[in-house]
Amino acid sequence: MSDTPERTALYRLYDKLDRLLYVGIAGDPKTRWHRHASDKAWWPEVVTRDVEWFSSRELAAAAEVETITTEKPVHNRTHNYKPSSLLALLPAAAEVTMRPRLQRVEEDERGASQKVAADLRSLIMSGEIPTGSKLPTTAEFMARYRISNVTVQRALSVLKGEGFAIGRNGAGVYTTSPTPKDAGESDGQAVRLLDSDETAAPIEIAGALGCAPGEAIRREQLVVEVGDWPLSIVTFYRRIDSAPFEEYEHFDSLTVRPPTSEELVALNLPDGVAVMRTLRVVRDVTGEPCEVRLIIEPGHLCQRQYTVPAPRST
Known part of the structure; x- marks a missing residue:
């Protein structure tokens, strides 16, 4: 097998308004364009094609990333970072009458046990309360949150069900992790x-x-x-x-x-x-x-x- 670098083209595709539609690399651009014509819905919009040759695929790939990042072609997804897309899971409804009205949350209306469980869960997941730590007693929870014994038990039951706490007979309740051993292996x-x-x-x-x-x-x-x-x-x-x-x-x-x-x-x-x-x-x-x-x-x-x-x- 030859070790000679493969000569590779970086191509840009433009529409009639000179908008950059797509950027790609290929050893044989014409063959690649033929594939685009059969599987890309936007291909009929292409009017102008610009080709720049590089001595190796590695150089062409680096130039492709740079071009997509800086020139923002319409139909490239990889490397084409748009901060606004982080907030848009779905496109907004076109008609004003179809858009939902914002319901502002003025206060946390969850039950007391859910609020306590949420506080403890956050502290456990962030490491503020390390795994294996003994949680406060029921009486301490009741005094801290001004809640009843039943509410404390419900909050602890939520954490136990999610795998963040475990009870030890006669020794109290301890934090634990729902992540299985060897999960990352x-x-x-x-x-x-x-x-x-x-x-x-x-x-x-x-x-x-x-x-x-x-x-x-x-x-x-x-x-x-x-x-x-x-x-x-x-x-x-x-x-x-x-x-x-x-x-x-x-x-x-x-x-x-x-x-x-x-x-x-x-x-x-x-x-x-x-x-x-x-x-x-x-x-x-x-x-x-x-x-x-x-x-x-x-x-x-x-x-x-x-x-x-x-x-x-x-």
């Missing part, structure tokens, strides 16, 4: 198949995968577990004719919402716990989407960490 995880079939591509998945809504695609749904503890539901979507691929990068879109009935049962969720939903678009080295993964995780077991570069002045 792949060797300790097991995968259980829930379903595998061909299905019509939902609108969201079709848009991420670059196919037509309703097109037949492959779907495989798994539950990832450690011991008896379910950690996540992962659903894989691929085109019927997809070939084996090497993952180059992925783009994640995260939302938090209440669980569906199926998710609540499969993840064995305590009452009131939300789920974190990650839509992951996996791309190969050419920048094309080759797989979509829908990952559902228990909200009380999730943590995400990011490093985001500060915007550069132009």
